Amino acid sequence: MAVSTTHRRPGTLTRPGSRRPAWPGLWHFLTFAAPGTLVYTCLVLLPIAMSVGYSLTNQALLRPNTRFVGLRNYELLFRDETFLSSLRVTTILTLIVVIVPNVLGVAVAVVLDRRGWLYNALRSVFFTPMVISSVVISVIWTRVLADDGPINQGLRALGVAEPPGWLSDPDIALYSLSSIVCWQMLGFCVVVYLAGLQGVPQELAEAAAIDGAGPLRRFWKVTWPLLAPALTINTVVLLISAFKIFDHVKVITNGGPGTGTTASVAFVVLQEGFVENRTGYASAEAVVMLVVIAALSVVTLRILQRREVQL
C-alpha cells in the first residue's frame, strides 16, 4: 500500500485537467508491466502449457486426425532406445560440463588474480569464446580435431602411428564434444571466480598466514569457502547450458558417429519435432526435459545456497 501512496502526486485529485485516469494503479500496470508480461506469457508460458497438452495427443504432421492418447507417449518414451540413449548422453555431457570448467575456472582465476596488463589481456583471451557463436566455435574445433587436423598432425610427428579419431570414433566423440563446450564455458567461470576472489578480504589470508597456514591450506580454509556464491552461479549456469546443448551436436557430429552416440536430449527433441514431425511425441520428450532441468536446478540451488548460508 505504501508503494502506491508514495507515487501519488499531490494535487492530482484537485486538478481536473489531469490525464490520470480513475484507476492509476491499472494505468501504471498497463503502460509499464503489461507489454513485457504479455509477450512473455504468449511466447513462453502459453507454449509450455501447449507442450503439456500436445504431449497427451498423437499429433503428427502426416496424421489427419489428432486424438487424445493420455500418457501413452510417456509410456513409449521410457522404452524408446533413442530417447534413453539421449538421456545417457546428456547426463555425461552435463557431468563433464559442470565439473571441468568449475575446477579449471578456479585454478585459472587464482593464477590471474593480480593487477597488470598481462593479467588483463589474459582475462580478455579467456572471455573471447563466450562472445563467439557456438556455430563458429564448433567449425573451428571440427578443423582442429579432424583426422588430418593439427592435433593429429602433431601426434603423427611425435611418432603416433594411428592417432585417435577425435570426432569419428564413437567411443571418443562425446568426450571431444564435451571438451569443446568446456573450453567455451571456461571464460565465464574464470570471470565469475575472479569477481569472487576480489571479494575475499586480504586480511583473512594474512591472518591465516601468520597462524602458520601454507598456501594450499589457506586456499581451502579461507578462500574457497568465501567463493561459495561464485560456485553457485557457475554451477547453475553450467547446468542449464549443458542441458540445452544443441548447436555443437548439430554442427560437429549431427548426433553421430554411429547411432546416437552424441545425440543429446535437446537434439533428439528437435529431431522428432521438426524432422520426423511427430509433434505429440516430441512434446512428451520436451516435458520430460523441462521437469528434469527444473528438478535439477532447484535441488542444486538449494544445496549450494545452504552452503553459502552456513558461512
Add this chain to the structure above:
Amino acid sequence: MSGSRLPWVRPLVALVIGAVFFVPLYIALINVFKASGQVARDTMSLPDPPTLDNLTRVLTDPGSLFWPSLRTSVVVTSLSIVILTLLSAMLGHYLARHTQWWSRAVMVLLLCGLMIPPQVILIPVTQVLKSLGLMSTLQGLILFNVGYYVPFGVFVFSGFMKGIPRELEEAAAIDGATRWQTFWRVVFPLLRPATASVLIFLGVWIWNDFLNPLIIYGPREGTTIMTGVYKSLGQYAADFGGMFALMFLATLPILVFYLLLQKQFVKGLTGGATKG
C-alpha cells in the same frame, strides 16, 4: 608465498595456460589470411604469404549468403535488444517497486523463464506464430526473442533498481512529473550500467543465436548470419580459407560491439561510484 620467492613463476604459468587456451582462436585467425591449399597442408603455421583473397571472395561472391544474412542479423539483433531493453527496464522497475503478492508471483514466473531451454517451447511457439501470421518472418523472430529474453532483462534491471533510492522518484513526483516522465527522465538514465550489460549480453546471444532463427525464420525464408554460416558449410567444404573468412566476418561486428560497450559499461560503473 611461492609467488614472492619466484616472481616469474606466476606470469609464466599464466602465459602458458593462456597460450594453450588461445590455440583454437589462433588457428581461426591465421587461416583467414592463408591460401586455401596451405590451410589443409599446415593449419598451424603463419600465412606465407598473407593474402586477403579469402575475405574479398566472401565479400564479392554474388552467390554468397554474407551480405543478405548480415543485413538480417543487424535488423533482428538491433530491434530485439532495443525493444527488450525498453520493455524489461519498465517491467523490472514496476516489479522492483511493487512488492504485493501478485507482483512477486509475476517475478517468480519470470525467473523460471531463465532456465527454460528453447527446445521445450519451440514446437508450440511455431503454432503461436503461425496463428499470428508471423511464422517465417523477421517480426516473428524478433517477437520470440523479446518473449524469451525478457526474464533476463527484468532480472538485471530489477536487481539494479534496489540500488536506486526511492526518494529520487518521490522528489520528481512532488515536482509534478508523471510516472512516465519520472521513469524516462530520472530513473532510466541512472540505469545506464544495467542497460549496458543487458545490451551486451542480449546482443551477443541474439547475434550468435543459431537454433531460433533456424526454426522460426528459416529454412524457407532466409538466414541470419549464423544460420548463414551453417548453411555455407557445404559450399565451403573444400575451401577452408573461405570458411574461416566467412566466420571471421560474421564474428567481427559482435566482437566490435562488445568491445565498444564494454568500455561504456566500465565508465558507467566508475562514474556512478565517484558520484555516489
